[in-house]
Amino acid sequence: MSNIFDIIKRYPWLPSKDKYYNRAKSNVNEEGTLNQEIEADDSFGDAADFIKEIFSSDEIDILRAKTLNIFLAAFDNIETIPEGIEDDLNIDLYIILRILLYVLDNKSISNRVANLYSKATYNQLNKENDFILDFIYKDLDYKILYEAQPTIYKKKTVKDLQEIHSTNFKISYIDYIKLASKLKDEYRKLINNALLGGYVYLRPENLNRLIQEHVRTKILSEKDRNLANIKILKEKLLKISSFKEIFDEITTLWEKKKDEFKTRLDIEFEKEKGSRKLFPPCVQEILSKAKEGRNLIHTERLYILWFLNALNYSEEEIIDVFSTLPDFDREKTTYQVKYAIKKGYIPYSCKSLKSYDLCLANQDKLKICVEGYYSKMQEEQKFISNPVQYVRVRQYRESKEEKNTKKQFQEENE
C-alpha cells in the first residue's frame, strides 16, 4: 500500500492533507483559508503567505505551467488533465487552483475547472485498489464499509448471459442519498439500488462517481462567498507580481476563449418554433445553467434535447445549446442528438419533471404551470401536463395579444 502522504499527493482534497502536509507558513487548507479564516480582520495572511512562498520557490515554473495547463484544458473542453494529477507538486497545485478560482470569482471558469478536476479524480480513483479506496472513503468520513467477503447484490440477463454484480463495499443510505440525490440520475435513485440493512451496495466505480461529485462540489464551494473578502484577498495577491502574471494570463486566455463559447442561446429562434422567452421556467433554468457553462446532469441534458427536438429545432441548433457545457464533445453530442432525433423521443411530462425535481412551476410568473389555462372549446380550465403544451399556450396568448394590438392600432388610426 502507498504511504498516506502518497495518497494525499494524488488526492489533495482529502481532509488528512492538513495533518500530513507541512509546507512552511502554509497551513493553508481550503476550508480554513477560503471559508472560515476569511472572516477574520487580517484574514488572508495564510493564503497570501502561501502564494508568496510558493511563487518564490524553485518549483514555481513547473507549477505555473501545470496551473495554466489545467485552465487551458478546462477552457478547451478537454476531459483529462495533461500530465495527470499524481506528482509531488499536486498538493500545491490544488491549493493554487482553489485560491485562483476564489479570486477569479467567475462561475463559468470555476464550473469548467471543477468538472475537469473532479473527472480526472474519478479516473484516478478507478485505478486504485480496494485498500487505498477504503482509506480515502474513511478519510472523507463517509460511512462506507469494506467487507472481506464480497456480496452479490445484483443479477441481470444481458444478451442471454447472466451478469452478476458483487462488491466488497457498502455505503450508509444517509451518505448515499446526500451524495447521489444531487446527481438526479435515474440510475442513482435509491429505489433502483441495492439497499439492505441501512447500506447501499455499490461497486467502487459507482462509489467513485459519488466521490467525483463530492470533489466537484468542494471546488465550487460557494457557501461563504463574500464579495468584500474576495476583493481584499485579490488585492493582496495581485501585489505578488508572479501571481499577478498568472492571474492576468488566465484572464486574458478566458477573454479570448469566451468568444468562442459565445452561446447562441440568446439568438431569437424562428417565430413558429417559439422563441426562448416562451419556454417554461424549468427549461429557462437549464438553458441559463448551460449559458453559464455549468455542468448539466444527465436528466437535464435529455430533457433539453427532447424538448428542443419536439419543437423542431435543427440538429445544429440543439448541438449549439450543449456547446457551452464544460464537458462538451462535439462528436459525442452529435451522435446523441442524431440518435434522439431519429428515435423521436418526446420530452418528459410535467409529472416526470416533478419526480426528477426539475419542475419550477412555482417560478412561473404567468402561473400557467400552476393554474393552467381556460379552454374556450371545451369550456373548462385545463392543466399543463407537458412543457411543449406550455409553449403552445404562450404562443397562442402572444399571437392573440399581437392581433389585439394591431386591431387597437387600426382603430386608433381610423
Next chain:
Amino acid sequence: MNDLNYLQRQFKEFYNENKTKIPKVNSFKQREFGFIPWDQQIRMIRHIGYSKFDQLLIELTNNGPRHVYASGSLYSKPEIQNMEHKDYLGCDFIVDIDVDHFYTPCKNEHDFWYCKECGKNGNGMVEKCPDCGKSKLKKLTWICEKCLNIAKREIMKINDFLLNDFNIDIENIRIAFSGHRGYHLKVEDADLRSLSSDERREIVDYLTGENISFEILGLREIGGNVFGLSKQTLGWSQKIISKIEEILNMPNLAIESLLSNKNVYNLSLKFIENLVNYKDQLLSTIRKDENNNWTLVSSNLNMWYKFLEAIVKEIGIKLDAPVSIDIHRLIRYPGSLHGSTGFKVQEILVDELDLFNPLDEQTEKLDPIVFLSKVQTIQKLEITEPIVPATIIKGETYGPYKIGEKIEVPHHIAIFLLCKGVAKSI
C-alpha cells in the same frame, strides 16, 4: 355555538383528568406547537414554544383546544414567527397514512359527496364530479374498521422497509393512531434529521415505489424473449419477486380474481390465463434464478410492465408524500384529542400494532375512545346532514341516520357525531 362550547368543556375536562398521562415528546423545548381553537373564526395559532412541559398542560387544561400539534422539526427558537429565524436544527422523518388519500372498497358504503356546481351526488371516493367535471364537492367521509385496518396494514409495512431495508432502530420509531382516519409514524434519528427535503424525497420514493425503473432492475426484452428480475438483486427486486411468488402460490381461482380486479391489477384475460397455465414453470424459473426467462407467460414487455407496476403499488406504502418531504409540518400531538372525532391520538408500540383496533380496543391504556362513560348516559341529538352513515364503535352499530332524525345515543357516540359536525344537541 353551544355544542362547540360543550365539546370544549368536555375536552378541558379530559385534559384535566388525564394530565399525568399526556406524553412529553422528545426534544420538547425545541418543538414548535400549534393549536386550532373551537372558535371557528381562528384558523390556527402556531409558532409557540414551551420551555416547560407544564406550560403545554396548562394550555390544554385551560383552553381544551380542538386540535393540538407539535412540529416534526427542532428549532433553537421555535417561538419565532419567521421560519427563517427559528434556527432550524433538523426534522424527524414523518410518515402519514391517511385513508383520505387512497382507495378503499368500504368508501362506497360510507363516504358521500355532493357537487355544489351541478347538484349531483353519490358515494365513494371521487376527486371531481363525474357529471360536470368540477371539483367543487362537499364531502362527508366516515370511518369503519375495514378502512382503519387497511391504514394499519400500510403502517405495518414499516417492518419490511424501515427495519429491514433502512435498519432504523425500533427504539427511534414512534407510531400513533391519528384519532381519525389513519396513523402517524415519526423516526427520531439524528442522521435522518439532517436530510433536506430533496433528500427525503429519495426515501419517500423508496417507500412508495415511485420512480422505480424495471429496466434498471433487470427487466428487458432481448430477441423476442423477456428476461425478468432476479431475487438476488437486493432491494425492490426481491420484494417484487416475493410478491410474484406469493401470487403464484395462490389457488388458480384466487389468482384470476385478484389479477382481474379493476381497482388493483386490471390485467388482460390472456395474460392472466397464461400466468395461471404456466405458474409452475414460472415459479420454477424464479426459484432457479438462472436466466429468468419469463417469455413463456408473455413475450409482451408492456404486459409485464403493467403487472409489475400493479405489484409495486401493492407493495409500496400509501403515504402522504408532502408530509414526509416538508420539513416544517406540524403533526398531531400524541395523547391529545382529535377535534373531528373526539378520539385520542393514541401512541402504539410496533409490536402492539397487530392487535390494535381503534374502534373496539380491548386494552384500556391503548383505547382512543376516551369519552366512553362507565355509567350509561344517553344524549339526545338531531341529525343535521342529509345522510349520516352507520357508525360501528365498540361492537355496536349506530345509524345510518337521515336529516332531521332525532336520536338517543350514548355519550361517546354523541361526542363523535357532534365533533363530526353532523348533529346538534336537543
